[in-house]
Amino acid sequence: MMAKQVEHDQLYIGIDGGGTKCRATIYSAIHGVLGTGLGGPANPLHGFERTLESIMVSTQLALQDAGLRVEQVHELNAGLGLAGVNLPSLYDKIMRWDHPFKQMFLTTDLHTACIGAHEGEDGAVIITGTGSCGFVLVEGKSANYGGHGFAQGDIGSGSWMGLEAVKAVLLDLDELGPNTALSAVLLKHFNTNTAMGIAEQMAGQPSSSYAKLARYVLDAAKAGDVIALEIVKTGADYISRLARKLLQQNPPRLSMIGGLSEPLSEWLDPQVAKQVELPKQPPEMGAIYFAMQSIRRQSEHLV
Amino acid sequence: MMAKQVEHDQLYIGIDGGGTKCRATIYSAIHGVLGTGLGGPANPLHGFERTLESIMVSTQLALQDAGLRVEQVHELNAGLGLAGVNLPSLYDKIMRWDHPFKQMFLTTDLHTACIGAHEGEDGAVIITGTGSCGFVLVEGKSANYGGHGFAQGDIGSGSWMGLEAVKAVLLDLDELGPNTALSAVLLKHFNTNTAMGIAEQMAGQPSSSYAKLARYVLDAAKAGDVIALEIVKTGADYISRLARKLLQQNPPRLSMIGGLSEPLSEWLDPQVAKQVELPKQPPEMGAIYFAMQSIRRQSEHLV
Numbered sequence: 294m295m296a297k298q299v300e301h302d303q304l305y306i307g308i309d310g311g312g313t314k315c316r317a318t319i320y321s322a323i324h325g326v327l328g329t330g331l332g333g334p335a336n337p338l339h340g341f342e343r344t345l346e347s348i349m350v351s352t353q354l355a356l357q358d359a360g361l362r363v364e365q366v367h368e369l370n371a372g373l374g375l376a377g378v379n380l381p382s383l384y385d386k387i388m389r390w391d392h393p394f395k396q397m398f399l400t401t402d403l404h405t406a407c408i409g410a411h412e413g414e415d416g417a418v419i420i421t422g423t424g425s426c427g428f429v430l431v432e433g434k435s436a437n438y439g440g441h442g443f444a445q446g447d448i449g450s451g452s453w454m455g456l457e458a459v460k461a462v463l464l465d466l467d468e469l470g471p472n473t474a475l476s477a478v479l480l481k482h483f484n485t486n487t488a489m490g491i492a493e494q495m496a497g498q499p500s501s502s503y504a505k506l507a508r509y510v511l512d513a514a515k516a517g518d519v520i521a522l523e524i525v526k527t528g529a530d531y532i533s534r535l536a537r538k539l540l541q542q543n544p545p546r547l548s549m550i551g552g553l554s555e556p557l558s559e560w561l562d563p564q565v566a567k568q569v570e571l572p573k574q575p576p577e578m579g580a581i582y583f584a585m586q587s588i589r590r591q592s593e594h595l596v
Numbered sequence: 597m598m599a600k601q602v603e604h605d606q607l608y609i610g611i612d613g614g615g616t617k618c619r620a621t622i623y624s625a626i627h628g629v630l631g632t633g634l635g636g637p638a639n640p641l642h643g644f645e646r647t648l649e650s651i652m653v654s655t656q657l658a659l660q661d662a663g664l665r666v667e668q669v670h671e672l673n674a675g676l677g678l679a680g681v682n683l684p685s686l687y688d689k690i691m692r693w694d695h696p697f698k699q700m701f702l703t704t705d706l707h708t709a710c711i712g713a714h715e716g717e718d719g720a721v722i723i724t725g726t727g728s729c730g731f732v733l734v735e736g737k738s739a740n741y742g743g744h745g746f747a748q749g750d751i752g753s754g755s756w757m758g759l760e761a762v763k764a765v766l767l768d769l770d771e772l773g774p775n776t777a778l779s780a781v782l783l784k785h786f787n788t789n790t791a792m793g794i795a796e797q798m799a800g801q802p803s804s805s806y807a808k809l810a811r812y813v814l815d816a817a818k819a820g821d822v823i824a825l826e827i828v829k830t831g832a833d834y835i836s837r838l839a840r841k842l843l844q845q846n847p848p849r850l851s852m853i854g855g856l857s858e859p860l861s862e863w864l865d866p867q868v869a870k871q872v873e874l875p876k877q878p879p880e881m882g883a884i885y886f887a888m889q890s891i892r893r894q895s896e897h898l899v
Contacts, residue, residue: 338799380796438770441795444747445762459748467741469837492744493683496641534772 303588304368306355306394307580308348309405310335310375312423312501315344317351318577319359319369322585328359329577337387338377345390348373371397372584374405374576379437398587402576403428403437409579410548410572413586417544418572419535422551423504425450427535429542436542438535443500449528449535451553454510455503457524459495463488465520473520478509511556529560536565548572606891607671609658609697610883611651612708613638613678615726615804618647620654621880622662622672625888630664632880633657640690641680648693651676655696674700675887677708677879682740701890705879706731706740712882713851713875716889720847721875722838725854726807728753730838732845739845741838746803752831752838754856757813758806760827762798766791768823776823781812814859832863839868851875 304327305320315335319327332351337344356363371394378384379401387399407418407428417429424447426440443452462479464470466488483491495502513521539547549558549569558566574582607630608623618638622630635654640647655669674697681687682704690702710721710731720732727750729743746755765782767773769791786794798805816824842850852861852872861869877885 379792438772441766441791442799445759445798446766446795448767456748463744463749464751467841469741469834469841488744489682492749495748496745531772538770538772 303370303585304361304365305581305584306352306369306371307405307577307582307584308335308351308371308373309402309576309580310337310344310348310373311402312336312339312376315347315351316575316577317348317355318575318581319355319361320578320581327361328355328357330354330356330358336376337383341386344375349393366393367395369394370584370588371395372405372580372582372587373397373399374402374580374583375399376402396584396588398584400583401428401437403440404430404435405579405583406550406572406576407435407579408582408586409574409576410550411546412573412578413582414546415544416546416548417539417542418547419532419539419549419554420551421450421532421549421553421557423450423452423500425453425532425535425551425553427539429539429544431542431544438538443503447500448531449553449557451504451507452500453503454524454528454553455506457527458506458510458521459491459503461520461524463492466491471520474513474516474518475509475521478513479506482506482509507553514560525557525560529557530562532557533562533565536561536569540565540568546570550576606673606888607664607668608884608887609655609672609674610708610880610885610887611638611654611674611676612879612883613640613647613651613676613705615639615642615679618650618654619878619880620651620658621878621884622658622664623881623884631658631660631662633659633661639679640686644689647678652696669696670698672697673887673891674698675708675883675885675890676700676702677705677883677886678702679705699887699891701887703886704731704740706743707733707738708882708886709853709875709879710738710882711885711889712877712879713853714849715876716882716885717849718847719849719851720842720845722835722842722850722852722857723854724753724835724852724856724860726753726755726803728756728835728838728854728856730842732842732847734845734847741841746806750803751834752856752860754807754810755803756806757827757831757856758809760830761809761813761824762794762806764823764827766795769794774823777816777819777821778812778824781816782809785809785812810856817863828860828863832860833865835860836865836868839864839872843868843871849873853879 307318309316315332317330330351332347335344335347407430410418415431419427427438447453458475462476465473465476483494510521514525610621612619618635620633633654635650638647638650710733713721718734722730730741750756761778765779768776768779786797813824813827817828
């Protein structure tokens with residue numbers, strides 16, 4: 294009885310923190326979505342203070358958008374999905390934050406993406422954007438694969454494709470590797486005529502800079518360039534293996550999320566591709582479901 | 597007449613700047629080597645002020661070692677070999693330095709390594725340490741290959757081997773790639789039992805941290821691990837191609853320098869390996885030859 298009443302009177306905020314932006318959605322169990330807000334980068338691995346700031350900016354904008362007062366932040370039950378909080382030390386550090394919410398429930402961005410994609414139900418997700426990783430949640434048990442970061446992991450992601458393209462072009466321009474149409478494309482992109490001109494501009498660049506080159510690889514592969522084809526097929530093969538690994542755990546659904554999920558789909562193993570279904574809700578709604586589920590679990594323990 | 601006299605009265609200092617240390621040698625045309633000094637990192641691409649500081653520390657220690665007075669720095673004709681000064685902007689920035697030397701002659705670390713290896717004569721060098729690259733100097737014409745930096749170039753180097761090892765191990769531990777003996781080795785090295793434990797410790801690490809793992813790859817290859825063998829052979833194949841590219845330009849000699857040159861030698865194409873000769877002098881002596889040659893050229897222009 295108590296649990297039901299609490300749930301119906303609640304205001305929720307779902308927050309999805311990412312490397313480039315932070316999205317917040319305010320939701321009422323009675324009225325549905327009330328408003329949304331967009332803040333800056335919120336990856337605690339790349340800046341802890343910045344993350345808290347982006348969370349607060351997106352929260353304030355969502356409150357405003359919802360027509361709520363600034364003080365009503367204290368009424369919000371917050372669900373947060375953030376990268377890196379699978380690390381206990383980072384999880385604890387964020388939970389020690391003197392946050393303004395009524396309650397705060399924290400989990401990984403993968404977890405909230407998965408809950409969102411399957412509208413609170415069990416399932417699996419593959420994320421392929423700047424990075425790549427897989428996550429599966431079945432009957433309370435979760436597992437994740439990949440997501441080991443640039444340049445040592447994240448095969449099939451945009452940053453990985455961009456890096457493989459730069460590597461192949463540098464070999465080609467030094468005449469120490471096979472020719473590729475990507476060389477002319479990247480020389481033009483970097484407005485240079487030497488391998489060193491490309492190398493210097495990319496030296497020390499973050500994964501997002503490499504990810505910007507992924508579209509060239511996809512275009513060149515479509516046009517039949519052998520090297521670009523090899524890169525795209527190697528990436529897609531990894532994503533297919535990752536999908537089969539997730540499907541072994543019998544999730545009811547599998548979704549792909551992120552900027553490369555659509556262009557990669559045609560290169561996947563057809564047996565895998567036909568099992569991929571569209572995500573039902575975005576990660577910030579997943580964060581709201583996570584807050585709801587956490588509160589329900591609390592109430593159950595109280596009864 | 598004038599040129600000869602100047603040359604015989606000169607004191608020289610040869611400076612070899614590197615990513616981890618800076619070596620200086622003071623040399624007199626009459627008495628030979630007078631003293632040496634060792635300073636900290638001197639790669640201007642990774643810290644300009646730090647580089648100048650390391651140059652001055654190694655110079656002062658060399659002066660002390662030579663039994664010279666601090667003020668005698670003004671009598672030194674300096675030859676400097678530094679990474680990155682093939683970039684005109686960086687070359688100019690260092691040449692604008694208000695240096696204490698009598699004269700200063702600047703070139704790349706590759707150039708001075710090559711001049712040193714062949715005692716001032718024409719030749720080619722391959723450097724395989726933390727990074728990898730090739731350089732050839734024949735009749736005043738030079739060319740360089742590779743050296744495009746971590747993680748996009750420097751195939752066959754220590755950092756490249758370490759990165760390939762980490763990639764293979766993360767795939768193995770996720771059960772998304774073949775088994776390798778390197779997995780047990782790296783789990784032990786990083787004192788963890790998960791892929792994420794390795795990924796987190798290596799995230800954002802510089803190339804030198806990856807290079808520390810190269811010895812594991814070489815050991816595992818010797819012990820017959822298929823993945824380690826593939827890494828070492830791929831690296832050695834690139835170095836062999838690089839050597840053939842340099843040999844096409846008919847250098848009188850070819851030398852290999854750097855921590856991986858010895859362990860890699862047994863994996864090289866035998867046709868290449870038999871043409872590799874030991875370097876005659878270290879890069880800091882190459883920097884001294886460079887200063888001498890530059891002064892001789894000045895004198896010739898003055899006559």
